[in-house]
Amino acid sequence: MTDRYSDYPVATLKEYGYRDYSKLKPVTRILKQVLSFVIFFGLYLSIIIIAIQSLNSSSVMSSFESISLKWYPNILQEDDLMTAIGATMIVSLIATALATILGTFFAIGLYAMSKKKRQQWMLLNNVPILNADIVTGFSLMLMFILVNTFIKTVFTSLPQAWSIFGLPTLVLAHLFFAIPFVILNVMPKLKETDPNLMDAALDLGVKPLKAIVKVLIPAIKAGVFAGMLLAFTMSIDDFVISFFNTGETFGMSFDNLSVWIYGVIGRRDLSPSVYAFSTLLTIFTLVALIGYELSKNRKGRVKIKK
């Protein structure tokens, strides 16, 4: 019986449309690795140059003399740099703290809405994120000028030099783009929480506000933390919006690091200490992020063991 079938030709894999690419695999793998490395290098080139320059004993960017660490302690001697760092920290810390607290509560409020309404407000929430920085910065500046003029016409006793430009405008402008980032981070966590949790708390007689603090916020704290980190990095790194809304408050210039560096490179006298500071910050960020990630993993492992 079986012999009858053996006369028929057996279809090969090729005839099924299968083509053997296994010989190409090592080549494509190497190509992939090379391309990945080139992209990675491109992303890191500027950081590498900054690190090299921070170790250069000469203050000229065009040639490398010898390795020296002198620019690192010199950071403290650069008054303008220290002022800029101080201004950046003050603005970013205030803006981040406010954005985290307000953003969390706002997100809870938006979450309590019906789905359709929430989507409409989330669309508006994304406007500051998606809007070009230059439009946000320029339009906020114009609005602040109008507000400033208005305040001055109402309170005529204010001194001529007084202006809202400086700390108030910077904090408001940073809040404007930081709050949406907090909300975007908190919202998915809210969706993950069990809605019965809050109902149970409220049914058991916990006051609504206390229920948020004791029940909801612990459940979404990972999102709040991620939102805070993102808001902080966005705020510290912001250039365009701060560029248009900076000014002096209490006689102190609130130009943040980016705005200050932009002004200085226009004059071509950037101290290598700025590079040293940036390198320190990069190393710190890297160590903090990896440390955070590793500690998170260890915690997870312990849980499984139990």
Add this chain to the structure above:
Amino acid sequence: MNSLYKRLAIPYQVWLVLLVFLPIMAILLIAISNLTTANFNLSDISFQLSHWNDLVENQSLVDGEYFNSYLTAFKNSFIYASITTLVSFIFGYFLAYQIKKSRIKNKFIILTIIILPMWSNLILRSEALRSVMLDNNIFKSIFGFDILPFSVGTPAAVLFGLIFTYMPFMILPVYTALEKIEVNLEEASLDLGLTPFKTFWKVVFPLSFKGVVSGSIMVFLPTFAGFAIPKILSNGNIVLIGNIIETKFTYNIYNVGSMLALLILILILGSILLLTRFDKEGETLL
């Protein structure tokens, strides 16, 4: 959830409406006025549209040729932003896909390391890139050769800076979208006889498209309207629309600045509408 909590959003609704619409009203108002100084009284403002004519008529003479500086700047912005987005998409998608495919356990650390440069100051990074594009640079003095084959002021220099500054904004949403795709789908596709390439093209890529749209917008918009990188890396030779707005701001010619900002805004509203077709609540924006 208690409907009482809806009230928590009321201050934010007020804030959003005020801070989204008032500034837009302000640029609208000033774009059609005669305002050209920083210290102005509201009583001094009067209606003026003559600067809108410059959009079509403003001719400057450069190298013996007449050209419209605003339109040229818009065209430049569009070309540079498109090329940057396209190249970031190709490279960024490739890298995100490689990370997803890699056998490394802790992918988050790899992702963090890749986007780490994003945390360092943008202006300083551009200045560092500028310095290695000069004839005498620190890299050449150590290693004896030029790392980047183009010099400051060329389009390639500006494009290099833009692409590698904004690529992380492409990598992140694409990776997020890729991570959400279930492995089962790929396995099913392979089991049913599709080649790995077809599986990628017919299954993985369409499912990650949401991330690509988000990433493209996140790269296109800051490139289109930014002014620091083109200015630093081209020594001011290549003028994008952001550079013109910056100049108008520096010389207090606010009405022209507002007019240009308004035009950018219209473009952005278009992109936001496009994004909402793919991603209703902006989940891939992070």
